[in-house]
Amino acid sequence: xxxxxxxxxxxxxxxxxxxxxxxxxxxxxxxxxxxxxxxxxxxxxxxxxxxxxxxxxxxxxxxxxxxxxxxxxxxxxxxxxxxxxxxxxxxxxxxxxxxxxxxxxxxxxxxxxxxxxxxxxxxxxxxxxxxxxxxxxxxxxxxxxxxxxxxxxxxxxxxxxxxxxxxxxxxxxxxxxxxxxxxxxxxxxxxxxxxxxxxxxxxxxxxxxxxxxxxxxxxxxxxxxxxxxxxxxxxxxxxxxxxxxxxxxxxxxxxxxx
DNA sequence: ATGTCGGAATTATTCCGA
Numbered sequence: 001x002x003x004x005x006x007x008x009x010x011x012x013x014x015x016x017x018x019x020x021x022x023x024x025x026x027x028x029x030x031x032x033x034x035x036x037x038x039x040x041x042x043x044x045x046x047x048x049x050x051x052x053x054x055x056x057x058x059x060x061x062x063x064x065x066x067x068x069x070x071x072x073x074x075x076x077x078x079x080x081x082x083x084x085x086x087x088x089x090x091x092x093x094x095x096x097x098x099x100x101x102x103x104x105x106x107x108x109x110x111x112x113x114x115x116x117x118x119x120x121x122x123x124x125x126x127x128x129x130x131x132x133x134x135x136x137x138x139x140x141x142x143x144x145x146x147x148x149x150x151x152x153x154x155x156x157x158x159x160x161x162x163x164x165x166x167x168x169x170x171x172x173x174x175x176x177x178x179x180x181x182x183x184x185x186x187x188x189x190x191x192x193x194x195x196x197x198x199x200x201x202x203x204x205x206x207x208x209x210x211x212x213x214x215x216x217x218x219x220x221x222x223x224x225x226x227x228x229x230x231x232x233x234x235x236x237x238x239x240x241x242x243x244x245x246x247x248x249x250x251x252x253x254x255x256x257x258x
Numbered sequence: 259a260t261g262t263c264g265g266a267a268t269t270a271t272t273c274c275g276a
Binding site: 009010012013014034036037060061062107109147202203204205206207246248249 | 275
């Protein structure tokens, strides 16, 4: 079984690219973020033709998340309780024994901006919601764009120099760390403890070419699921322009399970 | 620091968010 996450930065602009990736990599369950469309605008027909069902939590222009799957699932949650005014950023579906959640965590803009404490509050809501709804002994996935670099290894910015920078602050790292302390495993970092690999590169300044990136997209999972992991891949080649189609600024991340 | 995107509002240009 292959599970994946990808911030597509606008599904209407990215649909051809996403369909190509689905055909090439054949994931079974996929969390998508930054759809930038309403539920009514979601391309159900095109994805169904490619063999995928979809559980969608969209909104006009911004945010929006979805779960694609080859097999039918049951949607158990749309939206993070108490945090709905920050946008459509969470959806959960159940596939048999597996609970699969994908999130688009708030960006926060910059330390000192009013969005920054709201980001921390959103994370507090996520940790509380997760603890209240997911049992550590079960099979559960929490994947998506977390907009946090958990460690210096996850950022091109020099260690220390970035301590006051958005995505790198002690407060953000503590919020993300709370999810791990709650039992979740960062599947990529668990398998590759020393590897410097990014999942996002700015469109500006030739950042991808210069490998000035951040690792902010994660597949987190309960220990029961982590025990089944065969490999984890950050597919950076999908950050490159393909046949004239512009790529997202994020690469897809996927894990193969026994 | 900021060279690029996607989308909305308004009609080819400007803004916002990332």
